[in-house]
Amino acid sequence: MIPIPKKGTPEREAMIREHRECVDSMKGVAGFSVLKCQDAGDTTVVTGGVHENPDLRRVLLRMRGESPKGKLVVICTKVDAEWRIGRLSGIRGVPPEFVDDKVYTCEQEIQHAIFLRRLDELPETAGMPEHFQEGWKHRDDNWPVT
Amino acid sequence: MIHGDTNPRGPGFIEKPVAADANGTYQGRKQIIHGGSYGYVEDRPQFHVESFTLQCHIWPTTPKTHPRYWKHGAQGLLTKWMDGKGYGLFINEEGFVELRINEHRITTGVPIRDHAWHFVAASFDAQTGEVVLYHEPQIVYALDPVIEPVRTTIKTQIVHTEAPVALAAYVETIGEDPLGKSSLPAGVWFTGKYNGKIDSPRIVKKALSRFEIEQMKGGAQPGLTERRNSGPTGELSALIVAAWDFWDGISTIVAKDNGPYRLDATLVNCPTRALTGYNWAGENFDWKYAKKEYGAIHFHDDDVDDARWEADVEWMVPEQIKSRSYALKLTTADGDEDYIPFWIVPKIGKEQSKIAVMIPTISYMAYANEHVACNAGGAELFVYRVPIMQHQNMFLAEHREYGGSIYDTHTDGSGICLSSRLRPILSIRPKYDHFLAQAPWQYPADLHLIYWLETMGYEYDVITDEDVTYDGLARLENYNVIITGSHPEHNSGAQLDALHNYTQRGGRLMYMGADAWYWVHSYHPAYDTVGRGVVTEMRRCESGIRTWRAEPGEYYHQGTGELGGMWRFRGRSLYSVAGVGMTNEGFDISTYYSRTPDSLDPRVSWAFEGISYEEPIGNFGLVGGGCAGLELDIVDVTLGSPPHTLAVATSAGRHTEAYLLVMEDFGFNQQGLDGTVHPRVRGDVAFHETPNGGGCFAFSSIAFCGSLPWNEGRNNVSTLVKNVLDRFSADGPLPPAPAEAIKHRGRADYESPALAATA
Numbered sequence: 001m002i003p004i005p006k007k008g009t010p011e012r013e014a015m016i017r018e019h020r021e022c023v024d025s026m027k028g029v030a031g032f033s034v035l036k037c038q039d040a041g042d043t044t045v046v047t048g049g050v051h052e053n054p055d056l057r058r059v060l061l062r063m064r065g066e067s068p069k070g071k072l073v074v075i076c077t078k079v080d081a082e083w084r085i086g087r088l089s090g091i092r093g094v095p096p097e098f099v100d101d102k103v104y105t106c107e108q109e110i111q112h113a114i115f116l117r118r119l120d121e122l123p124e125t126a127g128m129p130e131h132f133q134e135g136w137k138h139r140d141d142n143w144p145v146t
Numbered sequence: 147m148i149h150g151d152t153n154p155r156g157p158g159f160i161e162k163p164v165a166a167d168a169n170g171t172y173q174g175r176k177q178i179i180h181g182g183s184y185g186y187v188e189d190r191p192q193f194h195v196e197s198f199t200l201q202c203h204i205w206p207t208t209p210k211t212h213p214r215y216w217k218h219g220a221q222g223l224l225t226k227w228m229d230g231k232g233y234g235l236f237i238n239e240e241g242f243v244e245l246r247i248n249e250h251r252i253t254t255g256v257p258i259r260d261h262a263w264h265f266v267a268a269s270f271d272a273q274t275g276e277v278v279l280y281h282e283p284q285i286v287y288a289l290d291p292v293i294e295p296v297r298t299t300i301k302t303q304i305v306h307t308e309a310p311v312a313l314a315a316y317v318e319t320i321g322e323d324p325l326g327k328s329s330l331p332a333g334v335w336f337t338g339k340y341n342g343k344i345d346s347p348r349i350v351k352k353a354l355s356r357f358e359i360e361q362m363k364g365g366a367q368p369g370l371t372e373r374r375n376s377g378p379t380g381e382l383s384a385l386i387v388a389a390w391d392f393w394d395g396i397s398t399i400v401a402k403d404n405g406p407y408r409l410d411a412t413l414v415n416c417p418t419r420a421l422t423g424y425n426w427a428g429e430n431f432d433w434k435y436a437k438k439e440y441g442a443i444h445f446h447d448d449d450v451d452d453a454r455w456e457a458d459v460e461w462m463v464p465e466q467i468k469s470r471s472y473a474l475k476l477t478t479a480d481g482d483e484d485y486i487p488f489w490i491v492p493k494i495g496k497e498q499s500k501i502a503v504m505i506p507t508i509s510y511m512a513y514a515n516e517h518v519a520c521n522a523g524g525a526e527l528f529v530y531r532v533p534i535m536q537h538q539n540m541f542l543a544e545h546r547e548y549g550g551s552i553y554d555t556h557t558d559g560s561g562i563c564l565s566s567r568l569r570p571i572l573s574i575r576p577k578y579d580h581f582l583a584q585a586p587w588q589y590p591a592d593l594h595l596i597y598w599l600e601t602m603g604y605e606y607d608v609i610t611d612e613d614v615t616y617d618g619l620a621r622l623e624n625y626n627v628i629i630t631g632s633h634p635e636h637n638s639g640a641q642l643d644a645l646h647n648y649t650q651r652g653g654r655l656m657y658m659g660a661d662a663w664y665w666v667h668s669y670h671p672a673y674d675t676v677g678r679g680v681v682t683e684m685r686r687c688e689s690g691i692r693t694w695r696a697e698p699g700e701y702y703h704q705g706t707g708e709l710g711g712m713w714r715f716r717g718r719s720l721y722s723v724a725g726v727g728m729t730n731e732g733f734d735i736s737t738y739y740s741r742t743p744d745s746l747d748p749r750v751s752w753a754f755e756g757i758s759y760e761e762p763i764g765n766f767g768l769v770g771g772g773c774a775g776l777e778l779d780i781v782d783v784t785l786g787s788p789p790h791t792l793a794v795a796t797s798a799g800r801h802t803e804a805y806l807l808v809m810e811d812f813g814f815n816q817q818g819l820d821g822t823v824h825p826r827v828r829g830d831v832a833f834h835e836t837p838n839g840g841g842c843f844a845f846s847s848i849a850f851c852g853s854l855p856w857n858e859g860r861n862n863v864s865t866l867v868k869n870v871l872d873r874f875s876a877d878g879p880l881p882p883a884p885a886e887a888i889k890h891r892g893r894a895d896y897e898s899p900a901l902a903a904t905a
Contacts, residue, residue, distance in 0.1 A: 026735075028155065029735060029770065029771045030153050030155075030579075030583070030584055030585040030768055030769060030770060030771070030852075031583065031584050031585060031733070031734055031735045031736065031769065031770035031771060031775070032530075032531040032584055032734060032735070033530055033531070033734030033735045033802055033804060034530070034531075035734075035735070035802060041771075042765075042766075042771065043735045043736060043737060043765075043770065043771030043772050044737070044738060044762065044765040044771075044772070046735065046802065050802075050803060051802070051803065051822060057803070060530075061527070064524075064526040064527045064530075065524070065527060068521070068522060068524070071526075072532060073519065073520070073532060073533055073534075073535055074532050074533065074534040074535065075534070075535045075540060076534050076535065076536050076537070076579070077537070079152050079536070079537075079577055079579075080152040080153065080154065080579075083534065086535070088520060089214070091212050091214050091215055091216075092215060092216060092448075092521070092546060092557035092558075093215060093216020093217070093543075093544060093546045093557060094214050094215075094216065094543075094544070095520070095540055095543035095544040096520065096535065096540070096543060107534060107584070110532075111531055111532055114532050
């Protein structure tokens with residue numbers, strides 16, 4: 001695993017820039033991927049993003065595999081109009097809570113906001129021995145298991 | 147109900163009002179769901195014991211819950227206790243075994259290991275006041291402390307009430323509150339719903355010795371002696387109050403008492419049966435052949451088989467009304483809104499059209515009240531973005547009494563394998579985007595097709611999965627063509643039989659989606675007295691993409707006793723029904739199809755009238771921006787596609803890394819399973835003829851119908867579908883294939899270009 005790039009490093013800024021461009025190109029699509037539409041909002045030809053940036057791809061996958069306890073999620077508060085960021089409780093029957101008051105009017109833009117938050121929240125050593133905790137033995141990660 | 151998609155790039159939400167007697171203003175009222183499964187036996191004098199022994203095996207899943215857990219608190223195991231009166235075995239709030247006698251509480255003070263079998267028992271001798279409480283783990287590890295029986299003395303006489311005996315719960319109160327009407331029995335409020343398995347519960351009216359308790363594990367044995375008494379011994383037969391054998395009557399919703407008083411328990415909210423008991427030996431996987439090893443019932447605090455609400459509105463459907471997709475629209479003065487969908491189906495013999503749309507209601511029920519985005523943050527690992535929860539999901543996240551979907555795990559983490567329609571189902575709604583697609587899914591996605599049929603001016607009937615399941619071929623044979631929904635993934639065997647009989651006799655099938663004919667579903671026979679298709683069941687076994695997996699020994703359905711899992715592993719290939727089978731899925735964005743040389747074959751070139759060979763087919767749409775996406779099927783004649791199947795268009799090489807090959811299509815762990823490298827990660831549009839002038843056209847993508855409404859139906863996906871539907875809906879057999887098309891074809895045996903080059 002590569003370290004989660006630290007704040008201020010060129011690697012991190014490059015990831016953020018690439019993610020930003022992908023998000024902008026996906027606006028209007030009823031779906032989403034960290035890829036760049038050749039023509040904004042049109043998925044006929046897609047390039048860049050996770051297909052051409054392996055480090056970005058790996059960091060995104062690790063973010064997605066974090067435990068549901070405290071994981072960020074998107075909540076649509078007005079159908080096809082408004083969205084907010086929530087945090088999962090990890091406790092059955094306890095619904096997600098909003099993390100702040102910010103309302104997003106674009107369902108793709110909020111994906112970028114969550115990406116930035118996670119870069120801040122994940123330690124550099126996420127998933128490595130330095131990050132070991134008891135939950136590793138109790139299937140406390142989020143990778144679907146059958 | 148015409149169009150349920152609010153996407154601003156499409157036609158938007160469309161409904162048409164219908165004049166109906168039921169239209170009007172009604173007084174609203176509150177009704178609640180008494181969720182969670184339990185068993186109960188009405189109060190009887192035999193339960194009014196002075197002394198007793200209670201015993202059972204338990205396999206708790208959540209002995210101790212988080213203080214914020216939705217049902218945090220004590221859990222009832224085997225109780226006849228209410229409000230400080232009576233007696234019963236419990237797991238207390240700390241997660242310890244506890245005996246209650248009136249207001250007295252005796253506990254081991256020891257945690258119960260979750261997901262493990264334990265034997266628990268308690269005895270009370272009213273004469274001496276002696277109490278003994280046993281907690282015996284079935285497996286004791288090297289560093290486990292010894293759990294000694296707890297012995298104490300209390301001075302009391304059991305105060306008896308009218309409270310029923312409860313299994314996996316206890317009675318909170320009995321009253322006249324209107325909200326109690328929807329409980330069973332009405333007016334009795336049960337609480338402390340237990341999460342986990344219980345096996346072999348017993349009530350005996352004497353304080354038994356440990357040896358007698360061991361004997362009593364055997365329960366009532368009417369065939370044991372020539373005197374045919376009820377007990378493991380003559381002495382015990384005179385003492386048994388109740389000895390439930392959960393292995394008896396697995397396909398029912400009754401827990402059989404084989405003791406002398408026949409105190410059968412009613413099982414409420416359909417707990418899970420056909421599950422391995424404390425004594426499962428691992429040699430028989432089919433409960434029908436090893437019943438006594440399947441004496442466990444798994445109770446869950448979020449089970450629901452019937453909300454038991456009273457109806458406020460009824461509508462007698464007029465004889466002269468079109469068979470179509472409808473919904474009852476509910477509004478309030480405050481601006482709240484809800485829709486309750488339903489379908490009006492013609493009687494057999496009174497079909498209104500030549501075309502029938504087969505609404506995949508079994509699949510709708512499989513996804514009913516789905517919680518995956520909230521329960522499993524891992525949902526994000528297969529949608530390749532942060533999931534978006536709608537207000538329905540937010541409501542359900544808190545109201546677990548509405549139950550989950552068969553894609554979910556229960557609140558205790560075990561897989562959900564039963565789904566009832568007698569509850570509010572918030573996911574079968576228009577204006578509902580699913581987190582998987584970030585677009586409509588199942589019901590609202592199928593409305594893309596309904597919109598297209600309406601816009602194009604077709605007359606069509608609507609039928610449902612349960613109609614086909616219960617009526618068989620008769621439900622299909624008077625139509626020229628059957629059109630599926632976008633994702634008829636879950637099916638009964640009878641439904642597959644009907645489709646095969648139909649296409650064998652010249653019927654035509656248009657498969658408008660993907661990932662169909664995948665999972666074995668059956669209707670639970672115990673609910674056939676209530677209606678058709680009330681409770682559906684499936685098990686997720688050793689293969690198939692799945693969010694949970696049944697434990698070994700738990701693959702067979704409790705209702706019908708059939709083997710669950712994938713149809714493929716029942717020997718019924720999913721490729722055999724419509725010519726294609728699901729190989730891959732990805733939920734980020736969709737792409738388009740291109741024609742192949744097969745599309746030039748005179749057998750099928752009629753389908754591409756008005757579509758040039760070069761133009762991209764469906765590089766637009768309301769689902770992911772293309773018609774080939776979400777879940778995709780391919781042609782594979784080695785897996786059951788008829789050898790003469792034509793693959794007329796494909797999306798090969800265009801899918802993202804979010805698209806992955808299904809696990810049943812590869813054996814060894816390997817790299818390169820995604821859309822950027824694997825050749826089977828694609829969708830194939832396919833056509834094949836069936837005998838007697840029939841045929842199948844498969845469009846092989848869940849996103850496909852999302853392209854139909856694009857530009858109000860003026861697009862090349864619409865052209866393709868129109869060409870097929872016009873041909874398939876015509877009377878009489880399809881025009882025969884050219885004579886030269888009649889020839890022998892192999893499966894794996896075919897003339898490979900790679901070999902031809904070396905000849």
